[in-house]
Amino acid sequence: MNSRYLPLIITALVLGLLLAAGGYFFNNFLSLRVFINLFGDNAFVGVTAVGMTFVIISGGIDLSVASVIAFTTIFIAQTVQDGMHPLLSMTFALMLGLLFGAIQGWFISSFNLPPFLVTLAGMFFARGTGFIINDISLAIKHSFYSETIRGLAIPVAKVGRAVVRIPFTAQCLILFIIGGTLLAAFTRFGRNVYAIGSNEISARLMGVPVDRVKIMVYALSGFCATAAGCVVTFYMQSGNSSSFVGLEMDAIAAAVIGGTLLTGGVGWVAGTLMGVLILGTIQSLITFQGSLNNWWAKIFIGSLLFLFISVQQLLKHRLKGR
Amino acid sequence: MRIVGIIIFWLAMVVFLYGTRRSRNVAFWPLLALACLLLFNLFFTQQFYRLELREGSFFGIPVPQLYGVPIDILNHASKVGILAIGMTLVIAVGGIDLSVGAVMAIAGAMMATLSVQLGVSPAACIAAALAAGLAAGMWNGFLVAVMGIPPMVATLILMVAGRGVAQLVTDGQIIIFNNPILTSIGNAFLLVPVPFLLMLLMLIATWITTRGTALGFLIEAVGDNEVASSRAGVSARTLKFLVYVFCGFCSAVAGLVQTSNIRSADANNIGLTLELDAIMAVVIGGTAMTGGRFYLASSVAGALLIQALTTTMYAKDVSPVVAPVPKALVILAVCLLQSERVRRLFIGRRGTA
Numbered sequence: 001m002n003s004r005y006l007p008l009i010i011t012a013l014v015l016g017l018l019l020a021a022g023g024y025f026f027n028n029f030l031s032l033r034v035f036i037n038l039f040g041d042n043a044f045v046g047v048t049a050v051g052m053t054f055v056i057i058s059g060g061i062d063l064s065v066a067s068v069i070a071f072t073t074i075f076i077a078q079t080v081q082d083g084m085h086p087l088l089s090m091t092f093a094l095m096l097g098l099l100f101g102a103i104q105g106w107f108i109s110s111f112n113l114p115p116f117l118v119t120l121a122g123m124f125f126a127r128g129t130g131f132i133i134n135d136i137s138l139a140i141k142h143s144f145y146s147e148t149i150r151g152l153a154i155p156v157a158k159v160g161r162a163v164v165r166i167p168f169t170a171q172c173l174i175l176f177i178i179g180g181t182l183l184a185a186f187t188r189f190g191r192n193v194y195a196i197g198s199n200e201i202s203a204r205l206m207g208v209p210v211d212r213v214k215i216m217v218y219a220l221s222g223f224c225a226t227a228a229g230c231v232v233t234f235y236m237q238s239g240n241s242s243s244f245v246g247l248e249m250d251a252i253a254a255a256v257i258g259g260t261l262l263t264g265g266v267g268w269v270a271g272t273l274m275g276v277l278i279l280g281t282i283q284s285l286i287t288f289q290g291s292l293n294n295w296w297a298k299i300f301i302g303s304l305l306f307l308f309i310s311v312q313q314l315l316k317h318r319l320k321g322r
Numbered sequence: 323m324r325i326v327g328i329i330i331f332w333l334a335m336v337v338f339l340y341g342t343r344r345s346r347n348v349a350f351w352p353l354l355a356l357a358c359l360l361l362f363n364l365f366f367t368q369q370f371y372r373l374e375l376r377e378g379s380f381f382g383i384p385v386p387q388l389y390g391v392p393i394d395i396l397n398h399a400s401k402v403g404i405l406a407i408g409m410t411l412v413i414a415v416g417g418i419d420l421s422v423g424a425v426m427a428i429a430g431a432m433m434a435t436l437s438v439q440l441g442v443s444p445a446a447c448i449a450a451a452l453a454a455g456l457a458a459g460m461w462n463g464f465l466v467a468v469m470g471i472p473p474m475v476a477t478l479i480l481m482v483a484g485r486g487v488a489q490l491v492t493d494g495q496i497i498i499f500n501n502p503i504l505t506s507i508g509n510a511f512l513l514v515p516v517p518f519l520l521m522l523l524m525l526i527a528t529w530i531t532t533r534g535t536a537l538g539f540l541i542e543a544v545g546d547n548e549v550a551s552s553r554a555g556v557s558a559r560t561l562k563f564l565v566y567v568f569c570g571f572c573s574a575v576a577g578l579v580q581t582s583n584i585r586s587a588d589a590n591n592i593g594l595t596l597e598l599d600a601i602m603a604v605v606i607g608g609t610a611m612t613g614g615r616f617y618l619a620s621s622v623a624g625a626l627l628i629q630a631l632t633t634t635m636y637a638k639d640v641s642p643v644v645a646p647v648p649k650a651l652v653i654l655a656v657c658l659l660q661s662e663r664v665r666r667l668f669i670g671r672r673g674t675a
Contacts, residue, residue, distance in 0.1 A: 262478075302480070
């Protein structure tokens with residue numbers, strides 16, 4: 001077995017263990033409904049994390065995603081209130097997100113600035129512009145939201161009298177995961193991203209268009225974050241420019257737990273999905289338990305991060321030793 | 323009193339210029355920005371420099387206290403300034419510490435919980451909080467220096483878990499305390515606010531320890547090229563470890579100041595996103611994130627610049643929620659000014675010899 005895949009296997013094991021523990025302690029934990037909700041409720045984290053995975057594989061980081069999500073929700077809420085059709089509004093938002101990411105990528109690649117700082121500036125910028133649009137929470141009232149999106153849920157099973165449906169948000173997540181996996185594994189862009197993350201200088205010498213790929217990576221991350229913002233509006237049915245402070249760290253944590261190396265060059269979109277599911281499972285375990293407090297989630301996630309990073313570190317030493 | 327305010331501020335400028343004389347090229351931009359901002363306020367913001375003498379208290383002893391916008395800036399900038407001192411050294415060795423905000427929360431939570439729920443004496447509370455900061459720093463240092471984990475990943479662990487630990491300490495409550503000594507740390511005055519004096523004290527102490535001895539030189543050597551410096555006999559690991567411990571200590575002090583200032587420990591919000599402000603202050607001050615060089619006084623000037631900018635916006639009736647936008651532009655501008663390509667545009671071919 002290739003030991004490169006060990007982090008991925010450990011991630012799968014942890015996810016399995018968490019789910020099994022949930023099933024052992026709580027009666028209805030392993031039901032279809034809970035599992036589908038795991039996808040639906042964490043869809044926006046997952047969609048963001050797909051873009052983040054690419055950025056991290058390329059050796060960078062994107063701190064602006066949470067603010068971009070908040071900006072998207074308020075942008076859609078405001079434009080829909082002003083009479084724009086939600087689909088048109090979302091198209092505009094996605095284009096803005098793409099452009100915003102590309103501009104960040106341009107600053108990073110052409111001026112050789114640290115991604116941490118540029119996306120930090122992007123984070124403040126997106127947060128502030130969101131507040132300029134509107135600084136209160138706005139409800140989205142449109143038949144597209146209350147009927148069309150709800151109607152897109154796919155019924156999969158009947159439990160008693162209730163029908164279990166896969167909500168549209170979960171479908172979005174699955175779509176992005178599949179798209180991300182294909183993009184990473186089977187396209188020239190994907191290979192270039194891995195090459196840049198492994199060693200930027202050799203990639204440049206081998207003829208990889210480093211600057212262009214970097215711009216595309218950050219544009220992709222901006223696009224994913226905006227898409228995540230759209231997903232948020234699907235189930236919150238509102239926009240708020242002050243929401244999701246600190247979500248970028250969840251996305252980064254999901255990628256790291258999923259086996260992506262923060263130093264770049266190694267990572268899997270499928271691993272990121274498992275990372276997101278692990279974070280979601282911890283959250284639902286705590287909800288099921290009822291008396292446990294939210295801070296245990298933070299401590300547990302921190303410990304998990306430590307576990308995964310240590311394993312990666314040991315692996316690196318072993319590979320070097322050969 | 324307006325004239326007095328102006329004189330005090332320009333005096334401070336001269337001190338900063340003098341302190342960063344050796345590194346004038348790098349520190350020039352933040353100081354120029356700060357000077358422009360202060361000049362702008364002199365002409366366009368009414369009563370910006372108006373200072374009053376009021377009755378203040380220093381740990382129960384009545385002392386005179388200055389009151390006015392500039393003093394407010396000094397008071398509010400000191401938290402980020404204290405953080406920036408530790409962060410400067412961490413960035414100088416080529417690292418980064420994302421956990422400072424969480425460590426602030428832990429220190430504040432320790433102090434408040436020990437005092438309110440266990441009735442421990444104030445001195446012991448402060449000592450325990452500082453010890454917690456040192457322990458957090460040791461954990462970070464262990465991960466980075468001993469285990470060799472990249473700093474951003476290593477400190478991410480404590481950034482996520484640390485706030486959880488702080489909430490565990492306070493049991494999720496906002497703990498309000500009214501011990502006169504503990505509430506004085508962040509609210510006392512000795513003509514100027516005590517937090518500012520604390521920051522100045524830490525700046526001077528750190529400056530003497532690093533620049534008065536070879537320590538600063540060694541730190542820069544490790545940041546410049548770790549392998550080369552350890553081959554040359556510098557104990558790079560120990561230095562890296564110590565730098566993170568010091569950063570943990572600075573975070574604890576900043577945590578004490580903020581907790582004391584608001585007279586309550588709110589584990590969820592103390593120091594939230596302040597790690598970003600601290601990193602921003604350091605970078606604005608001209609310390610490159612790649613390590614190898616550091617400018618302590620200039621980092622503190624960066625912290626003052628951020629606060630002066632924020633306060634100016636409040637004074638000009640800019641809504642506080644929009645404030646992040648100018649902040650973003652300032653980071654970007656300073657980054658660009660420090661980037662190789664833009665500098666070449668300014669200097670032309672003269673500088674490339």
